[in-house]
Each structure stands twice: as structure tokens, then as C-alpha cells.
Amino acid sequence: xxxxxxxxxxxxxxxxxxxxxxxxxxxxxxxxxxxxxxxxxxxxxxxxxxxxxxxxxxxxxxxxxxxxxxxxxxxxxxxxxxxxxxxxxxxxxxxxxxxxxxxxxxxxxxxxxxxxxxxxxxxxxx
Amino acid sequence: xxxxxxxxxxxxxxxxxxxxxxxxxxxxxxxxxxxxxxxxxxxxxxxxxxxxxxxxxxxxxxxxxxxxxxxxxxxxxxxxxxxxxxxxxxxxxxxxxxxxxxxxxxxxxxxxxxxxxxxxxxxxxxxxxxxxxxxxxxxxxxxxxxxxxxxxxxxxxxxxxxxxxxxxxxxxxxxxxxxxxxxxxxxxxxxx
Numbered sequence: 495x496x497x498x499x500x501x502x503x504x505x506x507x508x509x510x511x512x513x514x515x516x517x518x519x520x521x522x523x524x525x526x527x528x529x530x531x532x533x534x535x536x537x538x539x540x541x542x543x544x545x546x547x548x549x550x551x552x553x554x555x556x557x558x559x560x561x562x563x564x565x566x567x568x569x570x571x572x573x574x575x576x577x578x579x580x581x582x583x584x585x586x587x588x589x590x591x592x593x594x595x596x597x598x599x600x601x602x603x604x605x606x607x608x609x610x611x612x613x614x615x616x617x618x619x620x
Numbered sequence: 621x622x623x624x625x626x627x628x629x630x631x632x633x634x635x636x637x638x639x640x641x642x643x644x645x646x647x648x649x650x651x652x653x654x655x656x657x658x659x660x661x662x663x664x665x666x667x668x669x670x671x672x673x674x675x676x677x678x679x680x681x682x683x684x685x686x687x688x689x690x691x692x693x694x695x696x697x698x699x700x701x702x703x704x705x706x707x708x709x710x711x712x713x714x715x716x717x718x719x720x721x722x723x724x725x726x727x728x729x730x731x732x733x734x735x736x737x738x739x740x741x742x743x744x745x746x747x748x749x750x751x752x753x754x755x756x757x758x759x760x761x762x763x764x765x766x767x768x769x770x771x772x773x774x775x776x777x778x779x780x781x782x783x784x785x786x787x788x789x790x791x792x793x794x795x796x797x798x799x800x801x802x803x804x805x806x807x808x809x810x811x812x
Contacts, residue, residue, distance in 0.1 A: 500795055501763065507744040507798075508666065508764035509699070511658035520661065520675060521653040524682045528646050531683065 539617045543610070567599065634698040642690040649686050656699040657682070660706045666745065667760040668753055669710055677713060681706035700766050707765035711757075711775050747797040755790035758783050 514520070629637065629651040640648035660681060664674035685692075685702045692701050748756055761772040773783040 500791070504744075504759075504763045504791070504794065505766075508663065508760070509659065511656075512662045512665075512745065514658050514661060517654065517658055520657045520678070521650055524653045524657070524679050525646065525650045527679060527683055528649065528686060532646065 539614065542617075543614065563602075635694040638689050638692045638694070638698055641686060642692075646686075649682075649689065652698060653682050656702055659699045660702050663703050663760060663764045664706055664710055666748055666756070666764060667707065667710055668756050673713075674710075677710050678706055681709045684709065696766070704765045704767065707761050707767065708775060711761075715777070744794075744798065747794050750793050750797055751790045752786075755786045755793070758786035759790035759794070762787055 625647055629640075629648055632640075632648070632651070634652065634655070637648045637652050641652065657678065660678045661674055664677055665671060669677060681702060685705055688705075692698060748759075751759065757776070758772055761767045761775065762769060767775065769783050769787065770780055772787075773780040776783065
């Protein structure tokens, strides 16, 4: 019993911190290190994203991807136009949409932006 | 704006601050460092680390804690959780620098007779000076960092029986040296 009491007392003694004159300076030093690490991480993510983007873009250009997407999107646009024309009598609103190949490009661009945003968030979180 | 935020943080509970820190709020984590920095630094010094090394390890421990703060779910206190991280960081450093074997084998004590009060009683920091390095580390790990004897043995790479006997001898020395609880201000004293 006395042994247990002594052990509890010892735990309390260890838990009670000594007073340090430079407590605030210590906290500031830790915060500075945290901020430095945070900024470094953001730079690394940014540089990695930029490098990946440049490599990806150059690969797309080299593989004649743009031309292939263009011809594919023209086919899709024709299908979309046919669909829209069928729906036009029922929903006039749909017929007012721009149905050129630019729609597909804009949608694709937005999808890439969304994916980029998600990837960035994932990197920031982990 | 930042001042308001800091002021609001001071009234928050540790668990709330930890949750904010896990969401990336560095100011919230700064508040936790303000609250528990002394406790972590104190433990490392009590384990036998020199002041500058203790502060260095304490900083590293808080950085590790920030990275892992999402793992802290409020079981036990935040201070105890960081103290455990800090104790392991200190041992890792001792092992990396191959100092641990000589420390745990050393039988001499710090040997400087601490100043006692008029009744010949001393506080924890002074009483710890009567322990060998191995006893001091083992006692600090078990009663300061909250590790079990088995965890301490594992971290120190020592047989469980050896750790138990270091703890036993350390406790006996502390019991003989420490003043009765009601007669001292437990643990609070000025340090540089």
C-alpha cells in the first residue's frame, strides 16, 4: 500500500514541471521550426507539381495526343449534337448550349483542374 | 485577428487544441507547446540529458508530435503522450551515438551533494542525483514517461529483470532521500 502510494507520488512529482525562465523562447523556437517545415513542404509539393506538369505536357505534345483528342472530340461532338437535336423539341434550354468542340475541351480542362486540386490536397494532408 | 485567435486558444482544452493541430492549425499546437514544454524539457533533464541537448530533443519531440497529433485521441493526457515520445527520442539518440551501453553500465552517481533544507530534505531533482545513470533512466522512463517495465526494457535493449532491478534500487534511494509529500512544493523549482 505504502509502495503504491509512493509510486503515485513519484508520478505526480515527475508530472509537475520545473519552472524554466525561457519557456516562451522555447515555444517560439518550436513554432519557427514548424513554420519552416511547413513552408518547405509547400515548396516541395509546388516544385513536384510543376515538374510533373511540365513532363506530362511535354509527353502529351510528343505523343501527338492533341491531334488524337481533337479527332476523338469531333466524333463526340457529332454524337452530342445529334443527341441535343433529338432533345431540342422537348427541352429548348438544351439547344441553347454551345455544342462545339470547345465544350469538350473546357470540360476536360475543368476535370484536370479538379484532379490537380484533389491531388494537391491529398499531398498537403499526408 | 491573430491575437484574438491566440487568446481564444488559451481557453481551449488540450484535446480540442490537438484536434485543431491535426487540421493544420500551428497556432493551436504552439499553445500546446507553451503548456507542456516545461514538462517535456524537465523529464529529459531528469533522465540525465544535459540542458542544451534536452531542449534540442524536446523540440524534435514536439515536431514529431505535430506530425502524429492525429493519433492522439485523448486517452491519457497530452503531456504524458509527448513525454513518451520525447523519452523514446532521447533513447534513440543515445543508441545512435552509442552512448547507451556506457550509460547503463555506469555505476557511479552524479555525486554532488544537493543542498537540503533545514530538516535535511530534498526535492525530486536533487534526489535523482543520488541514482546511477541506469537507475535514473529506468525510473524516469517508468514514472516520468509512463512506460511499462517491459516497454522500457525494449527501448533500452536490456533484459526485463535488469530494468526491474534498476527501478527497484532507484525507488529505494528516492524513498530514502525525498521529503514527505506534505512538506515540499512538489516538483516546482527554478531552472535556468
